[in-house]
Structures are given as structure tokens and as C-alpha cells.
Amino acid sequence: MSVKKKAVAAGMDMTTGSLWKKIMLFSVPLMFSQVLQVLFNMADVAVVGKFSSAEALGAVGSTTILVSLFTGFLIGMGSGVNVIVAQHLGAKEKREVMESIHTALLLCLLIGGIIMALCLALAGPMLRLLNTKDDLIAGAELYFRIYALGMPALALFNFGNAVLSANGDTTRPLLYLIIAGVLNVILNVFFVIVCGMAEDGVALASIISQYVSAFLVLLHMIHQKDDCSLHLSKVRLYKGRSKPLLALGIPAGFQNAIFAIANLFIQRGVNSFESVMVEGNSAASNADTLIYNVMAAFYTACSSFMGQNWGAGKHDRVLKSYLISLTYSFAIGAVLGGALLLWGREFLLLFTNEPEVIDAGMQRLGIMGFSYCVSAFMDCTIAASRGIGKSFIPTVIVILGSCVFRVIWVYTIFAHFHTIPSLYLLYIFSWTITSIAEIAYFVVCYRARLRSVAVIR
Numbered sequence: 440m441s442v443k444k445k446a447v448a449a450g451m452d453m454t455t456g457s458l459w460k461k462i463m464l465f466s467v468p469l470m471f472s473q474v475l476q477v478l479f480n481m482a483d484v485a486v487v488g489k490f491s492s493a494e495a496l497g498a499v500g501s502t503t504i505l506v507s508l509f510t511g512f513l514i515g516m517g518s519g520v521n522v523i524v525a526q527h528l529g530a531k532e533k534r535e536v537m538e539s540i541h542t543a544l545l546l547c548l549l550i551g552g553i554i555m556a557l558c559l560a561l562a563g564p565m566l567r568l569l570n571t572k573d574d575l576i577a578g579a580e581l582y583f584r585i586y587a588l589g590m591p592a593l594a595l596f597n598f599g600n601a602v603l604s605a606n607g608d609t610t611r612p613l614l615y616l617i618i619a620g621v622l623n624v625i626l627n628v629f630f631v632i633v634c635g636m637a638e639d640g641v642a643l644a645s646i647i648s649q650y651v652s653a654f655l656v657l658l659h660m661i662h663q664k665d666d667c668s669l670h671l672s673k674v675r676l677y678k679g680r681s682k683p684l685l686a687l688g689i690p691a692g693f694q695n696a697i698f699a700i701a702n703l704f705i706q707r708g709v710n711s712f713e714s715v716m717v718e719g720n721s722a723a724s725n726a727d728t729l730i731y732n733v734m735a736a737f738y739t740a741c742s743s744f745m746g747q748n749w750g751a752g753k754h755d756r757v758l759k760s761y762l763i764s765l766t767y768s769f770a771i772g773a774v775l776g777g778a779l780l781l782w783g784r785e786f787l788l789l790f791t792n793e794p795e796v797i798d799a800g801m802q803r804l805g806i807m808g809f810s811y812c813v814s815a816f817m818d819c820t821i822a823a824s825r826g827i828g829k830s831f832i833p834t835v836i837v838i839l840g841s842c843v844f845r846v847i848w849v850y851t852i853f854a855h856f857h858t859i860p861s862l863y864l865l866y867i868f869s870w871t872i873t874s875i876a877e878i879a880y881f882v883v884c885y886r887a888r889l890r891s892v893a894v895i896r
Contacts, residue, residue: 451607453747454529458756458763462740466767468609470736472600472616474729485790486627486641495637496791497714498578500721501571504706505583507728509554510593511695516547517597519688521739522746522825524605528666529750536666538677540602543684544595545674550692551594558587569703570710572717582638589646592653599656605743606667615655623648690834691825697834701842701869704849708862716859719799722790726783726804730775730811737768737815738822745826754889761823761881768819772812780808802859810867816874817841824881827888832880840873 451465487495520543527535562583563576571579600612623644630640660669709720741764748756779786783804787797817837824833848865855861 453525453607453744454751454753454756458744458759462737462744462760462763462767465604465607465609465743466736466740466764468613469604469739470733472609472613472736474732486624486631487637494574495578496796497572497718497721498575498638499582499641500718500724501566501569501575501579501706502583502586503721503724503728504569504702505558505565506586507702508696508700509558509587509590512554512692513547513551513590513594513597515690515692515695516550516594516688517601518691518739518742518822518825519601519684519686519830520547520598521601521605522687522742522828523684524602524667525743525746526750526828528605529747532750533666535680537673538680539684540667540669541673541675542677542680543602543688544598544669545676546681546684546688547594547598548591551591554594555587555590558590559584562587570707572710572714574714575717578638582642585639585642586645589649592646592649595653596649596656599653599660602660602667603656604739605746606665607743611659612656615652615659618655619648619652622651687825687828687830690830694821694830694834694837697837697842701845704846705862705865708849708853709859711857712859715793715795716799718791718793719787719796719801720803722787722796723783723800723803723807725790726779726786727807727811730772730779731814733775734768734772734811734815734818737764737771738818740764740767741819741822742826745823749827757827758885761819761826764822765815765819768815769812772815776808776811779804783808803863806860806863807866810870813867813870813874817870817877820874820877820881824877824884827885829880829884833877836876836880837873840876841869844869844872 451461453461453465487499520539523539523543524536527539562580566576566579566583596612596615603609603612626644626647627641630636630644634640636643657669660667661671663669709717741761744760744764745757748754748760783801784797786804787800791797791800817840821833821837824830845865848868849862852865853862
């Protein structure tokens with residue numbers, strides 16, 4: 440079998456065939472992969488909430504924003520790797536693919552190590568910055584410090600997931616996360632129920648599972664025989680490869696982290712209420728993370744398909760990839776949001792047995808259920824801009840629309856009314872404003888890129 444045939448067999452040819460069908464086939468395994476990554480932290484919350492105590496639930500839940508901040512950065516870095524590799528694969532540039540992959544591995548590992556060190560050193564100050572309750576902060580700090588030890592593993596898995604996804608292979612990362620996810624649940628139950636541990640037990644279970652998933656994806660890349668194979672002897676920073684990877688990955692990482700940074704101020708608002716509201720918010724916020732990551736599968740599909748087709752010079756399929764991905768992500772956001780409106784209490788029962796905590800959580804779900812689908816216009820458009828090589832300006836727009844705007848809202852609208860609904864409504868308003876700006880920017884850049892291609896021809 441030739442190298443070209445092997446590459447096709449290993450993944451998916453995104454430059455031919457039905458985009459509706461292929462984007463869906465690409466996204467479904469990735470969707471489950473994204474959800475399983477979320478389930479690491481969600482399983483921690485569920486186990487301590489059901490089998491330990493409400494205080495342990497609040498402690499683990501109090502770290503959710505910080506966990507999202509740093510894991511979001513690593514996922515964003517992976518999306519930058521995804522676009523670069525997809526573009527080189529679409530253009531059949533084998534040497535560039537090899538050099539980008541091996542450079543990206545080292546960069547992601549270094550960034551994962553730096554994030555781990557920051558989390559270990561600043562866990563306490565960051566939690567106090569969030570106004571974490573005094574009765575929760577000790578457990579929250581213990582959980583977060585242990586969880587931070589898994590950041591290098593998260594970086595490596597997201598690197599491998601990005602490369603395999605760029606090559607059209609979303610099934611193997613799913614398989615590895617299923618294995619790690621099952622292990623995580625087993626270890627959660629063992630450490631909490633059998634060993635009598637609480638926050639420390641579920642955190643330990645998470646990092647063990649994360650290293651298992653990272654090991655499995657790297658092992659596969661070492662043994663696969665195509666353009667995306669990994670050779671440890673070739674891992675180095677190749678000349679000219681770091682800059683484009685960081686130029687896309689760092690802004691994408693900050694873009695993901697920015698939402699968490701903005702949410703720090705929202706968490707401060709939540710923490711201004713009584714502990715039962717904090718615990719209800721902790722349980723309900725799992726729905727946010729779950730639905731965002733399901734929708735994110737279509738954002739990755741958007742950038743991957745646009746990247747490969749742009750690299751292959753098939754510009755008619757580039758815009759179609761964006762519009763189809765946007766349609767899918769909007770639809771899944773609407774369906775899942777509606778499901779929460781109908782069965783939100785049953786969802787919250789996964790995390791707590793206390794009726795007052797469930798009542799508090801429903802105040803969040805009642806508003807967010809209508810809002811998730813709106814975020815598709817913002818996030819899918821950002822992925823589309825990234826797919827044609829634009830990452831910096833979309834990040835600036837996100838900073839203004841989803842960070843600065845939210846901070847202003849917290850200190851004006853929320854400060855005036857000081858109710859939970861007045862806090863949660865900021866999501867749909869910030870998403871709408873940011874979506875309008877992102878779509879306008881993408882349209883301008885896309886037309887400019889097409890004109891530049893026409894001039895070259």
C-alpha cells in the first residue's frame with residue numbers, strides 16, 4: 440500500500456464527497472471524545488456530591504472555572520495544531536506535516552508543564568480571588584493542586600487528538616477516552632467509597648485517567664504508518680514551524696481561557712449568595728460544559744474541513760463547510776438546551792440528593808436552556824476564521840465582547856438587581872454582540888482571501 444493510500448485509510452478525505460455526511464461522521468466520534476474529557480471533572484463532582492458531602496461538592500465545583508480556564512487553553516492550543524496540520528495535509532506537503540507535528544508535540548508539552556507549575560504555585564491566591572467560601576477553600580485548593588499534576592497529560596492528549604482529527608481520524612481518540620473515562624469512574628468510586636477519600640480521591644482518579652489517555656494516543660501515533668506518524672527521535676523545534684503553530688494556538692488558547700476569565704467575575708457574583716446557591720450553580724454548570732463540548736465537535740470539524748479544502752485549493756467547499764458546521768452546532772445546542780428545560784431536575788439529581796440545591800441549580804438551567812444555541816454563531820465563526828488562518832483579531836473581538844462586556848455587566852446590571860437571573864442573562868447578550876462582530880470580520884477576511892487567490896492566479 441502506498442503512503443498516500445495509507446493516509447487515506449487512516450483518516451478521512453475531507454476534500455471530496457458530501458460535506459453534510461462527512462462533517463457529521465467526523466463530528467460524532469469527536470463529540471463523544473469532547474464529552475468524555477468533560478466527564479473527568481463531571482464524574483468528580485457527581486461522586487463527591489452523591490457519596491461524600493455537600494461541602495465536598497461545593498469544593499470541587501468551586502474549581503470548575505479554574506479547571507476550565509487552563510484546560511481550555513490547552514484545547515485551544517490543540518485547535519491551532521489541528522488547523523496547521525490540516526492545511527499541510529490538504530496541500531500534500533509531507534515534510535511540513537512531519538516537522539509541524541514534532542514541533543507541536545514539544546511545544547504542547549512545554550506549555551502543559553508551565554501551566555502545571557502556575558497552578559501548583561497559585562492555587563490558593565486564585566481561589567481566594569474567586570471569593571471561595573471559607574468552608575470550601577481548603578478542599579478546593581487540595582483538589583485543584585492534585586488536578587494540576589495532570590496538565591501535561593491533557594496537553595499531550597489534546598495534541599494527539601488535534602493531529603488525528605486533522606487527518607480525519609476522530610474514532611481512535613474516542614476509544615482512548617472511553618477507556619480512560621471508565622477507569623476514571625472506577626477509581627472515583629474506589630477512592631471515595633472504599634478508601635474514604637473525598638476531593639483528593641476524585642482528583643487523583645482524574646489525573647491517572649488523563650495520563651492513560653495521553654499514553655494511548657501517543658502510542659498509536661508512534662505505531663501508525665502514514666504522514667501523521669510520530670517518531671520520538673524527530674521531536675525538536677524545527678525552524679519556521681513554531682511561529683505559525685503559536686500564532687494560531689496561543690490566541691486560540693487565550694480565546695478559550697478568556698471565557699473562563701470572564702466567568703471568574705460571574706463566579707464571584709455567585710459566591711456572593713449563600714452556600715446552597717454556590718452548590719446549585721456547581722451542579723448546574725456541568726450542563727454548560729457538557730453542551731459546549733458537544734457543540735465544539737462541529738467547530739473542530741469546521742476548522743479541519745476548511746483547512747484541508749483551503750490547502751487543496753477547493754475554495755467552493757470552504758464556505759460550505761462553515762455553513763454546514765454552523766447549522767449542526769446551532770441545532771444540537773437548541774435540542775440539548777430544550778432537553779434541560781424539560782428534564783433539568785433529573786439532570787441535577789446526578790450530582791446531588793438535596794432538594795434545595797436542585798432548586799438553586801434550576802434557576803441557572805431555566806435561563807441557559809434558551810441560550811446555548813446562540814453561542815454557535817460566535818464559536819463556529821471563530822473556528823471558520825481560524826480555518827483560513829485568522830486567529831488574532833477574533834481573539835480580540837472575544838476579549839471585548841465576552842470578557843469586557845461581561846465584567847461591565849456584573850458591575851452594572853447585576854450590581855443593581857443582584858439576582859441570579861440578572862447574572863445569568865449576561866451570557867446570551869454577550870454571545871449575541873460577539874457573534875455579530877465575528878461574522879462581520881469573517882466575511883471581510885474570507886472575501887479578501889478569495890481576491891488574493893484570484894490575483895495570484
